[in-house]
Amino acid sequence: MTLTAGPTADPVAHNYHPLPVTVTDAHGAWVRDVEGRRYLDLLAGYSALNFGHRHPALVAAAHRQLDRVTLTSRAFGNEQLGPFCAELAELLGRDAVRPMTTVLPMNTGAEAVETGIKLARKWGYEVRGVPPGRARIVVAAGSFHGRTTTVVGFSTDPSARDGFGPFTPGFDVVPFGDAPALRAAIGPDTVAVLIEPVQGEAGVVVPPPGYLPAVRAACDEAGILFVADEVQSGLGRTGALLATRAAGTEADVYLLGKALGGGIVPLSAVVSDAAVLDVLRPGQHGSTFGGNPLACAVGRAVLALLAEGSLLERARALAPVLQEGVAGMVGHGAVAVRGTGLWAGIDVAPGARPDGGREVCEQMLRRGFLVKDTHGATIRLSPPLVITADELRGALDALAEVLAART
Structure with missing residues (x-):
């Protein structure tokens, strides 16, 4: 059957219900x-607009790069990629207990989360020694990590989940803020804990004091990765560079996005150390636009604003x-x-x-x-x-x- 739109049909798909303002x-x-x-x-x-609309330093960086080159793909190098990754690793590495040395750039927060999931599984098989096909990740109820089919499969929000199965296995859901429940969910096949330090989409749900350090301790005891989704909470929203660090602890892997692109271009990143990120080898993961010179140029300007510190x-x-x-x-x-x-x-x-x-x-x-x-x-x-x-x-x-x- 062929469906045709009538002359008054809205050409924009109705997956959003925006307020009546253009x-x-x-x-x-x-x-x-x-x-x-x-x-x-x-x-x-x-x-995504932590620094406001059209921040002059970010717009200027975008204009300069637009006049040179916007995309090369990762089939080739570009002069913005290396400096962006080095500057992001250096910024997150300041005062860090755990080394932050390596960056994998992507485009969206959802891509960063998917990368984090793949990374944790690959690390679990190669480093932790989990038998093939059995890796599990502990996640929190009420979480929002994007809209991909993998992520919505462990969502507890019916509007995000219903109608999109079958779903990817390998996730154990526990109540957010309940450290004993999280600890009890960790088993021999667990490779990581993936949580938001503050649950944004759920309504800005802040965990009780001591929860994030307890997550860190549980991961250390089990020898697994603590993956912090700081796509919304990171880069200034809480008044700190990272909400995890503001709670007095550190993750092994940080997932960043939204504000990293300055409200101009999509830009996300997975940040960890080489011992973790080097389990991904050429051909095993990638993105056509990930690390493109335009996004990296804007991202470097964002990092300069954060490093200067006045906005924080x-x-x-x-x-x-x-x-x-x-x-x-x-x-x-x-x-x-x-x-x-x-x-x-x-x-x-x-x-x-x-x-x-x-x-x-x-x-x-x-x-x-x-x-x-x-x-x-x-x-x-x-x-x-x-x-x-x-x-x-x-x-x-x-x-x-x-x-x-x-x-």
Whole structure:
């Protein structure tokens, strides 16, 4: 049967339900729509825009590289790849207990996670000595590691999982934040633990104190890899370079993405040491666009901003403004709040509409603020690190008014 679209059909597939705003221009923490209205962006591309829209240093790096070469594929070398990998390894290696020496660049966070899974399995067979075909990875309930069929197979979110099987075996799901359960799930065929240090898509769920060091200890005792998915939590979102390190511990493998591309190009990376990453040999894993010169040029500019440190300091300074602001909303339209750094999740009280989170987002849109709901009843705030204290306070005042009006 041939399906044809009618003359009024939307050519964009309906796998998203966006808010009714069409952005045409953006700079810093602000965007403008087709009718000229301005909005303060409190989502920052799910942390892909940590440095704001069109940061001048990042745009300049992209322009310089566009005038030279944009893609070579990894069939050849390019002059940006080696320096990018060296600078990323050097940045993550600062003050690190475990060496970070080697980088495998990819494009998206989902690719970084898939690479991390393949890497952990290969390492498990070649180094840990797990029998072929039996490698297992411990993961957490409520996690979000992307949309590939492997990843959604161990998702506990029905909307991500249902209708996409059969799924890849080899994953053991435990409650997030429950160190004893995680330890109990590790067996002789376990090769790694894969978790988000803070669960972003789940609503900015922060684990209890001591959880991440307990994960580190369990991995050390079992002789397995601790793989930290810092695609959303890393590179400044929590006020630290890495959320894992801010919790007082280290992973063996870091998965980075989103902000690494500066909001300009997709760029992700798997960072570890050579003893781990060298189990992947030529022809066993790759990506056509992974490590392309345009992305690496922008990524190097991102790393320079992070190494300079002022944006991380800014995030730490503004964190109390955000966290104290959302805390005051509990009992006034919010039933619970969670957060760390410039990142917060607000569970909204039930209202007249079942999609209360969406309703709040629509009302904030009318007031000139862009926020997005998750799982129907939770609002996530992840403003760009370039936001000012006054802008943030204004947004929080507006959100408090919207929430209070629903009670």
